[in-house]
Amino acid sequence: MKQQIIVSGLGGQGALTLTRLLAEAAAALGLAVITSETHGMAQRGGTVISMIKVGPFRGPLIPAGEADRGLFLHPKNLAVHRFYLKEGGAVFVNTALPGDYLGVDARSLAEAQGLPPVAANLILLGFAAGKGGLFAGPDLLAEMIAAKTPERFREASLRAFNLGLAAAA
Numbered sequence: 001m002k003q004q005i006i007v008s009g010l011g012g013q014g015a016l017t018l019t020r021l022l023a024e025a026a027a028a029l030g031l032a033v034i035t036s037e038t039h040g041m042a043q044r045g046g047t048v049i050s051m052i053k054v055g056p057f058r059g060p061l062i063p064a065g066e067a068d069r070g071l072f073l074h075p076k077n078l079a080v081h082r083f084y085l086k087e088g089g090a091v092f093v094n095t096a097l098p099g100d101y102l103g104v105d106a107r108s109l110a111e112a113q114g115l116p117p118v119a120a121n122l123i124l125l126g127f128a129a130g131k132g133g134l135f136a137g138p139d140l141l142a143e144m145i146a147a148k149t150p151e152r153f154r155e156a157s158l159r160a161f162n163l164g165l166a167a168a169a
């Protein structure tokens with residue numbers, strides 16, 4: 001198993017949380033995993049990118065045109081980080097706008113369910129998992145969310161993830 005994934009968002013959207021959950025899932029499967037993250041001006045709403053390499057890789061960075069999957073928490077980041085995706089790589093975007101990617105309006109889904117806007121990250125993760133786009137299946141990812149999320153956020157986090165799964169169906 002080899003898969004290279006980028007997670008792109010804005011500071012405060014939960015890109016690093018998704019990275020941690022995916023890394024934990026890979027470790028739970030006994031797979032080698034390397035992560036890398038760039039925060040930039042994240043504290044001011046700037047762009048954040050993280051990279052997850054699952055399998056026997058050497059370095060943490062994904063070269064341009066090599067990522068198998070991309071999770072974009074904000075549609076404007078497509079213009080910034082899409083070049084990392086290889087031809088035919090799966091692109092999952094938090095957006096209501098149609099495009100040449102798999103999109104889900106995760107923010108609106110979160111709002112409609114009374115969840116905070118940051119829950120859109122887990123909705124997007126559930127959507128990608130439901131579309132079969134990740135090395136780990138929905139059951140394992142839900143298990144990681146339950147195990148790694150603080151108790152006070154656990155129920156809402158699992159609800160957000162399940163909203164994404166439902167949107168993928």
